Amino acid sequence: MATTRTATTRWEGPLMGGAGTVALDSSGLGTYDVTWPSRAEEPNGRTSPEELIAAAHSSCYSMAFSHGLAGAGTPPESVETRADVTFQPGEGITGIKLTVRARVPGLSEDDFRKAAEGAKENCPVSKALAGVNITLEAELLS
Known part of the structure; x- marks a missing residue:
């Protein structure tokens, strides 16, 4: 039996100055902040x-x-x-x-x-x- 898991990201603004959130929809375990600096520099409490x-x-x-x-x-x-x-x-x-x-x-x-x-x-x-x-x-x- 195939299963599908879902996450949704909402992003606002340009890549460098923008920010978003990623929600773990299937599990409902949480929503996490994501930004460009959390990818390319230090996470500072955000994920990537x-x-x-x-x-x-x-x-x-x-x-x-x-x-x-x-x-x-x-x-x-x-x-x-x-x-x-x-x-x-x-x-x-x-x-x-x-x-x-x-x-x-x-x-x-x-x-x-x-x-x-x-x-x-x-x-x-x-x-x-x-x-x-x-x-x-x-x-x-x-």
């Missing part, structure tokens, strides 16, 4: 499309990795994923670095690395962002 992509990618990757590990008979105790999305004005998103730390009892380092790479390739958000260089740093916690 890149931060929202980082949130989507880190959560999707964690779910895909957890699912793959459980399917292989080695469910994780914990998975923590950080996504760093790099934005360069004039160029766009130039890279994404995923950093995952997971506690997976009974899993070898080699199998952990294979599962981590598999999750990177098969996560739906990774697939949607296939035009961007995505790197992965993975650490198996003992």
